[in-house]
Structures are given as structure tokens and as C-alpha cells.
Amino acid sequence: MADNHEKIATYIRQNEKYYIQRLAEVVAIPSVSGEAARRPDVFRMGEWLVNELKRLGASVETRAPGKQTLEGKELDLPPVVLGTYGTDAKKKTVLVYGHYDVQPAFKSDGWNTDPWTLVEDSQGRLLGRGSTDDKAPVISWLWVIEAHQKLGIDFPVNLKMCFEGMEESGSEGLDEIIYAEADKYFKDVDCVCISDNYWLGVEKPCLTYGLRGISYFNLTVSGPGKDLHSGVFGGTVHEPMTDLITLMSKLVTVDGKILVPGVYDDVAPRTEAEDKLYQNLAFKLDDIHSATESKTTIFDTEKEVLMARWRNPSLSLHGIEGAFYSPGAKTVIPAKVIGKFSIRTVPNQEPAKITELVRKYIESEFAKLKSKNTISVDCGHAGKWWVADVNHWNYVAASKAVQKVFKASPDFTREGGSIPVTLTFQEALKKSVLLLPMGKSDDGAHSINEKIDKRNYIEGINLLSSYLHEVGVVQV
Amino acid sequence: MADNHEKIATYIRQNEKYYIQRLAEVVAIPSVSGEAARRPDVFRMGEWLVNELKRLGASVETRAPGKQTLEGKELDLPPVVLGTYGTDAKKKTVLVYGHYDVQPAFKSDGWNTDPWTLVEDSQGRLLGRGSTDDKAPVISWLWVIEAHQKLGIDFPVNLKMCFEGMEESGSEGLDEIIYAEADKYFKDVDCVCISDNYWLGVEKPCLTYGLRGISYFNLTVSGPGKDLHSGVFGGTVHEPMTDLITLMSKLVTVDGKILVPGVYDDVAPRTEAEDKLYQNLAFKLDDIHSATESKTTIFDTEKEVLMARWRNPSLSLHGIEGAFYSPGAKTVIPAKVIGKFSIRTVPNQEPAKITELVRKYIESEFAKLKSKNTISVDCGHAGKWWVADVNHWNYVAASKAVQKVFKASPDFTREGGSIPVTLTFQEALKKSVLLLPMGKSDDGAHSINEKIDKRNYIEGINLLSSYLHEVGVVQV
Ligand SMILES: [Zn+2]
Ligand SMILES: [Zn+2]
Ligand SMILES: [Zn+2]
Ligand SMILES: [Zn+2]
The missing domain is CATH 3.30.70.360 (Alpha-Beta Plaits)
Structure with missing residues (x-):
């Protein structure tokens, strides 16, 4: 394992240029789910994923969530792309989720660069709509498969993938598909991992275990x-x-x-165990001041702020x-x-x-x-709110992976907002769900000049790979 | 005088068809001041007045209030039309005000008939945008002049007219013109009469002496x-x-x-004199219930409702x-x-x-x-609020005119809303200003199916004529 981890990490770092070029390729597809005129691009992005998954030898199916009316037009909803890589009964099966649609973006909103052209700036930031939300995380799962193939390393788990194209527009039709497939396509799933949120701050990775x-x-x-x-x-x-x-x-x-x-x-009521999770978090009052562009916080300590949020x-x-x-x-x-x-x-x-x-x-x-x-x-x-058990092996595995890649223990965080699909997987599959973010809190998902740091992207691929390896060996 | 009153009233009643046809002519000009595309129609309506005034032998001048930006276009403001009929130093000079622009109207808003075609229904209502607000009152001043000419009766006062085309859009530029002309065009004015509001109810004429x-x-x-x-x-x-x-x-x-x-x-504080004005007003609680389409009034008596409004x-x-x-x-x-x-x-x-x-x-x-x-x-x-002295000869004359035309004493009313030009005339000219409405409270100015009752229009012409006669003879 240790050998494989270093081998894979080295390979991934060596191929940085390739991964950036592939990210540029998907950022160039303006798959905005909220604009009727962009709907063909959302479908195009879905096809891109289908083709890549096939190229990598995954079996692929799609589910059509139906139709919607948008801007007075009746439109087909983009497909939910389901992929399976590996069906070894001796391995654990991990379900990963991501979305291939993005928020709208117009240069005139104040972007410094064209939102549909990935640009690397002098500080190693990869700028472009969808870079961090959620295209880098989605395609990183593919690069993990690809790296194992190139290096001839056995894949540590069976991987099930669920990529939707309507997340930024209310995930229309997704819940029905998840419930319908719970005993079918998702039957053998042992745990779930969603990479579609952000570090608490900008310094330290985190595992997210709760949502309001x-x-x-x-x-x-x-x-x-x-x-x-x-x-x-x-x-x-x-x-x-x-x-x-x-x-x-x-x-x-x-x-x-x-x-x-x-x-x-x-x-x-607060428990001692919960209280401990608030210690040493990578969060300062200045973080909320800069996020709100004001000093209008109600509380004077980081812990109070985070408790109020989480x-x-x-x-x-x-x-x-x-x-x-x-x-x-x-x-x-x-x-x-x-x-x-x-x-x-x-x-x-x-x-x-x-x-x-x-x-x-x-x-x-x-x-x-x-x-x-x-x-x-x-x-x-x-x-409804959602809170996971941080002692579940899914979290233990993720924690070890963070330790390996970043040489540090992750923050255990919650979020104040809701990510509805989390609860849906939890309730439909009754398995542990983990939120494993790749980007930083300052990435500006949904804002102008959205970016993902090159380091977060490349080490993020490493993180997802290590996570799957740790899941493969963790004691259940 | 009494002879002349009956003679004129008879003539006016005999020419009902003519007056309705002339009202139809101006309703057909969609002089909406609030829509850029209708601005030429507002100018056309101003020209119609200029031409009619000239035909009747009045001297006419116009003032250009300047420009405005509307719907992104720079537009000329329609002219303030100033007319003078008679300059006999032995007669009093009455200034009358009205506006020749109207509110927007679209059949699709729920009109039963085309808003720009005057229609007389079976109940004697003349339906059309601007019928009551404020085209009938404005052109009625012209018909008073015309009737005197046709009958060879000496005109009882000098008449100054001020007709604007921007009232429904904030009277842009009007105040400046009134102040500029106070010592010039409006120099010899003895009193002011504005016919641009409504009876308190539907049964009885009123004189309006206050605004909040x-x-x-x-x-x-x-x-x-x-x-x-x-x-x-x-x-x-x-x-x-x-x-x-x-x-x-x-x-x-x-x-x-x-x-x-x-x-x-x-x-x-309320005075005894004011208290008396609230007696016997043509106003019932049902009037406010039907006006608000609800029974959400705070008070249980008519007097309390009107005091709260006025x-x-x-x-x-x-x-x-x-x-x-x-x-x-x-x-x-x-x-x-x-x-x-x-x-x-x-x-x-x-x-x-x-x-x-x-x-x-x-x-x-x-x-x-x-x-x-x-x-x-x-x-x-x-x-600012405005309240006039109801004992001024301007009100005494108007009261006598109401008595002659309607065989009843007028209600003395105030209104809850503001009519800014009232205060401007008051402050610029320092003369008594009277609000002498022609239409009823249910005319629906600004609403769909705006109307003026045929009786209110025809007897309204009589009222304006009688008012000028009473002003001519009233003791100052
Ligand atoms: Zn997202
Ligand atoms: Zn998003
Ligand atoms: Zn009006
Ligand atoms: Zn009006």
C-alpha cells in the first residue's frame, strides 16, 4: 500500500500538465443547466463523461430524469450518468457522486478572464466556470482509474459513479432515480463519497460530517x-x-x-466528543470578516461562530x-x-x-x-438536517488518506447549508455518506473568477485515490 | 343673471350630442405621458387644445418644460398650454388648471371596451381613458366660452387657462413655469379653480378645500x-x-x-366650525367597504373614517x-x-x-x-398639506353655482392624498385655490373602464359656467 501510494502520487504529479489540459477541455463546455440555450452543452458534457468512462473500460448506463419547462420551453433533462468500474465480490463497493453542470457565467459580470477558457495565473490558480464546482472533482475520479491502469496497479475497490447534470438547478428528477435504483444499480454499495463542497478555510483539508x-x-x-x-x-x-x-x-x-x-x-445537547471536534480548526474570525466583507458577526470567538453555523x-x-x-x-x-x-x-x-x-x-x-x-x-x-457518525470506517479511511497526502489530520467540519443529495443517499441506501471536498473556501463557486488551486486539483486526485485504497483495507 | 343661467343651461343640455362627440375626439388621442411611444400623441393633444383655443378667439402661448429621459430615450416634455380669454380690467380674472395627458390603458388590462374609443353604455356612462381624468373637465372650459359666443352673452370674467401634459408623470417642469410666470402671465389672477378630483360619493357635488x-x-x-x-x-x-x-x-x-x-x-385641534362640515356628508361606511373590496376599516362611523382620511x-x-x-x-x-x-x-x-x-x-x-x-x-x-378658507368668496361663488345647477348645497370635503399643483398655485400666486370636481368617486380614474357619467359631464359644463358667473358678481 505505502509503495503504491507513493508510486501513484508520483505518477499523478508528473502528469500535472495532462490533467490541467483535460480540465480545460471540460471547462470549455459551458454546461449551464439554468439556461435553456445552454441545454445542448449540458448534454454534450454528459456525453463527454460517457465516452471517457467507456474509454477507461467502465460499464456505463444513463437514466433520463424526464422533462422540464424552462424559459417557456419544454426541455429534456440531461441524463444521470451511471458508471461501474469493477465488480469483484471480494472488494468493497464505493459510490461516488458529482455533477457535471455549472452555474451561469458572463464575462460582463466582472470576470477577469473568459469564464469558458481555463486560465492558469501566476499564483497557480486555475480560473474558469466549473473548475472547482464540480468539474475537477468529477473528472478526478476518472484520472484515478486511468492512473491505476497506466501503472498496472490493481484497483482497490469496486467503483460506482453517479454524475448528474441538474445540480445547479434543483437536481430535478434525481431523488426519484436514486430511490428507484437503491435496490438495483446501487444495490451493493458499501459507502458513499461526495466531493462537492470546500475546505473550512484555505490551509487544511477537511471531512464534512454534517449539514443543517x-x-x-x-x-x-x-x-x-x-x-x-x-x-x-x-x-x-x-x-x-x-x-x-x-x-x-x-x-x-x-x-x-x-x-x-x-x-x-x-x-x-453538546457532547464532549463533539466539543473536541471544534478544537484546532483552521478557522479564524478574520475568515468570516473577509467572507462577509464586514465586521457584523454576532460572536467574538471562532467556536461560537462555528457552532452558530453548524x-x-x-x-x-x-x-x-x-x-x-x-x-x-x-x-x-x-x-x-x-x-x-x-x-x-x-x-x-x-x-x-x-x-x-x-x-x-x-x-x-x-x-x-x-x-x-x-x-x-x-x-x-x-x-432535513444530516449528521454522520465520524467514527464510521468510511471516515476513518478518509482521515488516513488525508494524513497520507497532506501529512496532517483533517478538520472535521459541518456546514450551515443543505446539500440535499447527501440526505437522499443516506436515506435511500442507509450507508455512511462522506463529504470529501477538494477545493478551498475561497474558490468562489457560483461567483465570478471561480478557480481551483492547481495544488488542490492535483493533490485532490491523490486524495481520492488514497481514499479508495484506505477504504479497500480499512477494518469494517 | 338668473335668466342667463337658465338660457346657458338649456343651450348646453340641447347640445349634449355635440359635447359627447367632442369628448370622443379627444379620448381618441392616446396622450399617455408615461410611455415614450405615446409622446407624439401627447403633443398632438396639446396642439388640439391650442387650435381650439385659437378658434374660440383666445390668445394662446405655450411653455416648453424641457427634456426628460424615459425608457432610455431623451424626450421633449409636452408644452404647458397657456390661454387667455378676455382682458377687461373691470372683471375678475380666474385661472383654471387641468391636464391633457392620461394614464396608460390596455384592453388586455380588463377593459370591457377599447379604451381609446368613447362608448356610451345603457346607464349613461361615457367610457374611455381620460374621460373623467381630466379631459372632460379641461374641454368643458372651452365649451363654456363657446356657449357664451353662440348665445351672444357677455363672458363674466377674464379667463386664464393653464393646461399641462405631464400630470400623470409627476408634472415635470411645471412648478418652475408657475413660479416663473407668477408675476407675468399669472399676474392679474384673482382666484384659482382646479377641476381634477371627484365627488366624495356618487350622489352629491362637493367643493374640496383640503389635502394632506x-x-x-x-x-x-x-x-x-x-x-x-x-x-x-x-x-x-x-x-x-x-x-x-x-x-x-x-x-x-x-x-x-x-x-x-x-x-x-x-x-x-378640531374646531366647532370644522366639526359641522362633517355633518350630512354624502358618505356611508359601505362606500369605503366597496372601495376597498373588504371590511377591513379601522373605524365604525363615517365621521371617524373621514377624519382619519382628511x-x-x-x-x-x-x-x-x-x-x-x-x-x-x-x-x-x-x-x-x-x-x-x-x-x-x-x-x-x-x-x-x-x-x-x-x-x-x-x-x-x-x-x-x-x-x-x-x-x-x-x-x-x-x-406639504393644503387647506383653504371655505369662507373665501371663491368658495362662496362655487357654492352658489352648485346650488343653482344641482339644487343642493355642496359637500365640503378634503382629500387624503396630495395634488401638488394645488399647493404650488397657492404659494406662487397667494390667491384662493378651489378644487371643483366634475366626476364621481366611482369614475375609476387610473383604473380599467374609466368613465364619466353623461349627467356629470353635461351638468359639469353648466357648473363651470355658473361658477364663472358667480365669481363675476360675488362681493369681494
Ligand atoms: Zn456543486
Ligand atoms: Zn454549485
Ligand atoms: Zn387628473
Ligand atoms: Zn390622474
Whole structure:
């Protein structure tokens, strides 16, 4: 093993130019899932993967998730590409996931270079849309297969691959396919690895073992049958905006405490083991200051910030539908307004219970107002939180791989946002899911000048390779 | 005089068909000031007035208010048409104002008929965009001149006319022209009459002697340097929306009481004389229920509703700029949000003092929040309230004219909204200004299916004529 690791690592480092050229090849395919005109490019990117997998001797199948309507056009959804490399019953089977679609990008948004041409700058950054999210990670799995073939090294596991083309547009149709294939294509899977997130900072690799959930609410206040002029009606009617703003002001304090009674009841108490994971993380207050371009953090210590992001619920007010929102001055009394807010949920909060607590609280606060308007509260979308057992062999293997490649122990991190496919794999396959990021927190996925550092890409290929080797030998 | 009144009234009633046909002629000119493509039609409507005034022997001048940028195009503003009919030093000089532009209208908005074709329905309603706002009133002044000529009756006053083509788009450039002409074209004016509002209800004519003012505020809360994702940052930073909603919730109660300390201090106490004006008004609670298409009125009596609309200040929350406002769900933490609200002001509130009270209150409430965000409060626009002396001879004359034409005393009304030109004439000319409406409250100015009742139009011409006769003889 140790020999193989060094042998593979050396080969991969020697072929840096080749890997960069291949990344340039896929960045040049503008596979934007959110733009109807780019849909053929998304399909083209899917075909690229199918062809490469075949070239490498994997067996490939695709699943068509169906159709969608976008910009008024009915479009075919790009295929979910399923690949299998190896079917040795004596080996473990690892399922890896990634996405081959990307966010939109326009030079005019402020890119320094053409987003569809991979550019290496003087600091070793590889700039281009999709470089870090998620094309480098996806194709790296292929380079791991290829390196083993070139070096004549036995592949350490059976590899199942699931690459989708709609992740940046809500992963339409993916969940259904995963559930449908759970006992079929994904039948023998022993563990899952997703490489589609980022290091906590810029110095140190991490393994990500938790995500918050989200419950998104619409609070509708209805009054008059049509919008009214505030000159004529101001002061004479119960204005829906006044009721809504009053109710929204009762949801959360300025320092982030949620005011809905009972909402904290089911939050899991901190354990000693969890507490330890917060020690020595590669995270400084300056990191959040620079990420928010401000010093408006509520807390004074790194640990408090990370606990607020990872393991405590939060409530954000996003906006209001139906009210005036443009620059300038309009003197309308809106007839019907919809307040939008969401609660980020954590273990062991149950979405259904959260919805009930929110509804009951808002209805009782509204009753106190004695307004003649009417309200309704509904949870438009609820996605559950996810937390994995960091002692599972999947994490033990990943931790050893990080140690081998980076000569350091990984941070164990959680994230504040949701990556819905994680929970889907967890629930459909009932196997350990690991998030194993390749890029850094400053890569700018979804932003202008998206990049992946050359080192993160090349050592990332090494990391994925080592991870598979460690999975191959880890004690179950 | 009495003879002349009947003679003119009979002539006008006999020529009903002619007046309707002439109204159809101007409704067919789609003089929408708010659409760049319709600008030539606004000019065409201005020329129509110039030509008619010349045909009737008035002297006509125009003033060009300059240019504006609309829909990215630089456009000439339509002319202010100034007409003079009669210069007899022994007669009083009456200045009348109206506007020849109209609101946009599209059949697809829900009109039952083509908005640019005047249609008389079975209930005697004349339907068409601009019919009541403000084309019938404007051209009625011309028909008063014409009727006197046809009947060989001496015109009772000198008439000055000021017709603008930008009223529906903020009267750009008008104030400057009025101030510039105050000592020139408008030099000898003794009183002003504006026919551009509506009866309180649908049964009884009114004279309007007051308008509320408006102070429009922007409350800006700034936090992070850019919008943040609530998954990553929710719970860790002071969110501008939370601060803003908290502050906005402290401005007004659900039943309309303004919470800014000191804001009621300068509200004029009710006098016995004012109280009497509220008696026997043609207004029922059902009128506000049908106008708002709801039963969300705060008050249970007509008098309270009208006092809230006319003589008490009110505060309305209009919306938020910078927050999420679309259907659907977006999980943004907006970086900078601007709350929009306005206070309708009444005698004797001073706009500058109101701004200071609002600023001081919001700043002190914000300080209590101990947020790391920053705020600014500014009054984007302040227009003062206006109240006229109902005992002025201008009102006495108008009241007598109503009595003659409608065999009833007029309601004396105020309005909750502002008509800025009223205050401009008042302040520039320092003469009594009277609002003498022709249409009814249900005419639907600015709405689909705008109409003026045939009776209101024809008897409206009579009313304007009688008004000028009464002004001619009233004791000053
Ligand atoms: Zn991604
Ligand atoms: Zn992404
Ligand atoms: Zn008007
Ligand atoms: Zn109007």
C-alpha cells in the first residue's frame, strides 16, 4: 500500500500538465443547466463523461430524469450518468457522486478572464466556470482509474459513479432515480463519497460530517381586495404590511435568537466528543470578516461562530412578496403581502414539529393584534438536517488518506447549508455518506473568477485515490 | 343673471350630442405621458387644445418644460398650454388648471371596451381613458366660452387657462413655469379653480378645500459587503433585514396609531366650525367597504373614517428595496435593505420637524438594538398639506353655482392624498385655490373602464359656467 501510494502520487504529479489540459477541455463546455440555450452543452458534457468512462473500460448506463419547462420551453433533462468500474465480490463497493453542470457565467459580470477558457495565473490558480464546482472533482475520479491502469496497479475497490447534470438547478428528477435504483444499480454499495463542497478555510483539508436542514415559510397577510392608495386610505384601514411587519418582528432578535416558543427544545445537547471536534480548526474570525466583507458577526470567538453555523438553528428574514420593492417612491398600500423566512434546522429538530410551532406561535400573535385582515402560514419546503457518525470506517479511511497526502489530520467540519443529495443517499441506501471536498473556501463557486488551486486539483486526485485504497483495507 | 343661467343651461343640455362627440375626439388621442411611444400623441393633444383655443378667439402661448429621459430615450416634455380669454380690467380674472395627458390603458388590462374609443353604455356612462381624468373637465372650459359666443352673452370674467401634459408623470417642469410666470402671465389672477378630483360619493357635488401632505422616508440598513447565503451565515451575523423589520415594526400600530413621539403635537385641534362640515356628508361606511373590496376599516362611523382620511396624519409601510420579493423561495441574507414608508401630514405639521422626529426616534430605537449594522434615515420627498378658507368668496361663488345647477348645497370635503399643483398655485400666486370636481368617486380614474357619467359631464359644463358667473358678481 505505502509503495503504491507513493508510486501513484508520483505518477499523478508528473502528469500535472495532462490533467490541467483535460480540465480545460471540460471547462470549455459551458454546461449551464439554468439556461435553456445552454441545454445542448449540458448534454454534450454528459456525453463527454460517457465516452471517457467507456474509454477507461467502465460499464456505463444513463437514466433520463424526464422533462422540464424552462424559459417557456419544454426541455429534456440531461441524463444521470451511471458508471461501474469493477465488480469483484471480494472488494468493497464505493459510490461516488458529482455533477457535471455549472452555474451561469458572463464575462460582463466582472470576470477577469473568459469564464469558458481555463486560465492558469501566476499564483497557480486555475480560473474558469466549473473548475472547482464540480468539474475537477468529477473528472478526478476518472484520472484515478486511468492512473491505476497506466501503472498496472490493481484497483482497490469496486467503483460506482453517479454524475448528474441538474445540480445547479434543483437536481430535478434525481431523488426519484436514486430511490428507484437503491435496490438495483446501487444495490451493493458499501459507502458513499461526495466531493462537492470546500475546505473550512484555505490551509487544511477537511471531512464534512454534517449539514443543517431548512424549513422555508410563507406568511401571507390579506386585507383589501386590491392595492389601495395610501393618500385615500392611509389611517382608515388595517394595512396588511403593518400586520406582516409586526408579526415578522416577533420571529427573531437582532442577535439571532429565535423567538418561536419551543423551537430549541429538541436541539441536541453538546457532547464532549463533539466539543473536541471544534478544537484546532483552521478557522479564524478574520475568515468570516473577509467572507462577509464586514465586521457584523454576532460572536467574538471562532467556536461560537462555528457552532452558530453548524449545530444551532437560525432564522433569517428573506423578504416580502407583494410589497413595493423598487428604487424610488410608491405610495401603495399593498392588498396582500407574503413574508418569506426560513429556519435552518439541526439535530434533533423534526420539520413537522417546527412547522407546527411556527404556525401556532404566529396565529396566536396575530390574534393579539385584533386586525380585521386574515393570515395564513405555510411551510413551502422542508429539507432535513444530516449528521454522520465520524467514527464510521468510511471516515476513518478518509482521515488516513488525508494524513497520507497532506501529512496532517483533517478538520472535521459541518456546514450551515443543505446539500440535499447527501440526505437522499443516506436515506435511500442507509450507508455512511462522506463529504470529501477538494477545493478551498475561497474558490468562489457560483461567483465570478471561480478557480481551483492547481495544488488542490492535483493533490485532490491523490486524495481520492488514497481514499479508495484506505477504504479497500480499512477494518469494517 | 338668473335668466342667463337658465338660457346657458338649456343651450348646453340641447347640445349634449355635440359635447359627447367632442369628448370622443379627444379620448381618441392616446396622450399617455408615461410611455415614450405615446409622446407624439401627447403633443398632438396639446396642439388640439391650442387650435381650439385659437378658434374660440383666445390668445394662446405655450411653455416648453424641457427634456426628460424615459425608457432610455431623451424626450421633449409636452408644452404647458397657456390661454387667455378676455382682458377687461373691470372683471375678475380666474385661472383654471387641468391636464391633457392620461394614464396608460390596455384592453388586455380588463377593459370591457377599447379604451381609446368613447362608448356610451345603457346607464349613461361615457367610457374611455381620460374621460373623467381630466379631459372632460379641461374641454368643458372651452365649451363654456363657446356657449357664451353662440348665445351672444357677455363672458363674466377674464379667463386664464393653464393646461399641462405631464400630470400623470409627476408634472415635470411645471412648478418652475408657475413660479416663473407668477408675476407675468399669472399676474392679474384673482382666484384659482382646479377641476381634477371627484365627488366624495356618487350622489352629491362637493367643493374640496383640503389635502394632506406627504413625507416619504427611506430607512436604510447596511451590514455585510455583499448578499450572504443564509445556510452559511444564518445565525452568525447581524442580519440587516432583522434590524429593519424590527425598526419598521415600531413605527405604527395595527390600528393606525403612529408611534413616533411628538408626531401628533402639532395636529390642529378640531374646531366647532370644522366639526359641522362633517355633518350630512354624502358618505356611508359601505362606500369605503366597496372601495376597498373588504371590511377591513379601522373605524365604525363615517365621521371617524373621514377624519382619519382628511385631518389626521397616517403612516403606511410600502415595502422594502433590496430584499427578496418574487414568488418562490430564495435563501438570501440581503446585505443592504431600504424600508419605504410615508407619513400623510396635516395642519399644522411642518415637514422639516416631522423628518427630525422620525430620524431621532429611529436612531434611538436602533441604538437600543446594539446591532453592528449601520442605518441611515432620509426623507426622500416632502409635499406639504393644503387647506383653504371655505369662507373665501371663491368658495362662496362655487357654492352658489352648485346650488343653482344641482339644487343642493355642496359637500365640503378634503382629500387624503396630495395634488401638488394645488399647493404650488397657492404659494406662487397667494390667491384662493378651489378644487371643483366634475366626476364621481366611482369614475375609476387610473383604473380599467374609466368613465364619466353623461349627467356629470353635461351638468359639469353648466357648473363651470355658473361658477364663472358667480365669481363675476360675488362681493369681494
Ligand atoms: Zn456543486
Ligand atoms: Zn454549485
Ligand atoms: Zn387628473
Ligand atoms: Zn390622474
